[in-house]
Amino acid sequence: MLIIKRSITLIAFLTILLFSSIGLAGSPSYIQDESNILTSEQKDMIEKQLIQLRNEANCDMQVVLLDSLHGNDIHEYSIKLAEKNKIGQEGTDRGLILLIVADEHMARLEVGRGLEGDIPDATAGDIIDDVSNALSKDSSNYIGAIQAAIDKVSKTCKTGISETKNKPVTSFWSELSWAERIIIIIMAVIMIYIIYIGSWFAYAKISGKYTKKEILQKKKQLDFILDILQLIAEIGFMIFSKKDSSSKNHHHPRTGGKFDGGGANGKW
Amino acid sequence: MKNWKVLLPIAIVLIAVLYIISVRNTLASDELAVEAAASQVDVQLQRRSDLIPNLVNTVKGYSTYESETLSKITDARAKVEGSASLQEKNAANNDLTAALSRLIAVQENYPQLKADKHYTDLMRELSGTENRITVARTRYNEAVQKYDQSIVRFPRSAVASIFGFTKKPMLETPTDKKDAPQVSF
Known part of the structure; x- marks a missing residue:
């Protein structure tokens, strides 16, 4: 069955595309907050x-x-975490981890290898001072403390300015880009189609109701529909993947960065 | 059948030779990893040592009474500088840590010193470097452990002795860090 073979190839192709673009399921996210100290907003x-x-x-x-x-x-703890999460692009190693421990009132900024020049320990200490100051004034002001730290980091290692759009994350489906959604929908359609084709030809063979000519015609018709589906899938992927991939990957920091233990910590 | 009797010993010898070559290569790359880790430790130890004169000069300006504390720090630093091997340097560095902790203990008596931005920055660099030393030392010891383990186990140990690979010493960690619980995720 040529058509079924082609459908399977198409599904395999789309699956590879999907996973190569998602492929981030196990990677760390920007905020790790298992006990929900922060609200989702x-x-x-x-x-x-x-x-x-x-x-x-x-x-x-x-x-x-x-x-x-x-x-x-x-x-x-912080260096083990850094060695596990490997925040920062591989090669440039411009990664940072801000660790805040609520009960012990401790904070640490772990600085990646590539940022030790931009953020020497003394500067890391200043950043942690801001965090401690914000939290010693108001012990529940985690958001203020974190934002103060991010502000200072961005001031010390700014290289250029570019605007970015981003949608908030709520569910698996909303986290997907349009390209991925279209691919998933098309995969589902093709899947249903294969089942339909399979059962139609099986029925045709068993019942013997249809002539060879009719079956051939049906084959051609299915082939045509499959072509269109493939075309839609490919065009959809080409259009949306370029546009969306940059913003989608933003939900996860890049990984592969190395840490040597630079940084500073403080208490409040 | 004749061929079989000739080929079998050749095959065995060939496999043995290939095995020895592969073991030798693994050992050599493990040894390189140890050396790389050792140079990282050395870089961080040196970095810390380089911070000391600056620190001593800054503190001198504020605390005329702590000359003994400062001279102990300077002496400990001189020992770090004068060390020949990494092991010696590491041990001397642990002494330097002890001398520095005395300074940290008395800094409370000099509020002006504590308020000096230059001093706090130096202390931050110093403690950051201390942490880097700990990290580099841990990585070094891990590399040594991996290397040593493959050297003592048979049959690798035989290959190791043929090519003259010997065990490497670990670096001692300061006593106060030894009892810390192990981090696991």
Whole structure:
């Protein structure tokens, strides 16, 4: 069955496209806040700022909020976290992790290898001072503390300015770009189509109701529809992937960055 | 059947040779990793040592009474500078940490010193570098552990002794860091 073969190839092709563009399922997000110290609006706000920071200064920064270190040393915890998440583009290593521990009233800024020039330890200390100051004034003002830190980071390592648009994340579907949504829809349509084709030809063979000519005609018709589907899928991908991929990937910081333990920490 | 009797020993020898070559290459690259990690430790130790004269001069301006503390720091730094091996340098650095902790303990007596931006920046660089040393040292010890393990286990140990690979020493961590709980995710 040529048509079924072609449909399977098409689905395989689309699956590869989909996964090559998503492919970020296990990667860390901009804000790691398992105990929900921040509200989702606050997270959106910070994420926007972090995306802006990335576009303006080529810095990937992750904000991690913890309840407690459970007796761990903040240095050690922070470097292990950095070695695990590997925030920052590989090669340039311009990654940052802001770690805030709520119960122990501790904060640390872990600075990636490539940012040690832009943010030496003394500057990292100033940034952490801002965080501590904001939190010692109002112990629930995490958002203010984080924003103060991001502001200072963007001031110290700004290289250029570019505007960026971003949609807030609410669900799996809304996190997908239009290209991915179209691909998923087309995949579903093709899937249903294959089932339909399969059962139609099976029925035709078993019942013997149709003549060879009719079957051939039907084959041609299906072939044509399949062609159109493929065309739509390809065009859709070409148009939307270029437009959306940059903003979509923004939901995750780039990874592969290296850390050598630079940075500073403080208490409030 | 004749061919079989000739080919089998050749095949065995060939496999053995290939195995030895591959083990030697692994050991060589593990050894290189250890050396790279060692140079990282050295860079960070040096970096810290380079900060000391500046710090001593800054503190001198504020605390005329702490000359003993300062001279201990200067002496400890001289030991770091004078060390021949990485192990020695690391040990001397641990002494320097002890000397510096005395300064940190007395800094409360000099509010003006504590308020000096230059001093706080230097102290931040210093503690940041201390942390970098810890990180570099941990990575070095991990690299050594990996290398040492492959050297002592048979049959690799045989290959290692043929090519003269010997065990490498680990770097000692300061005592106060030893009891810290292990981080795991």
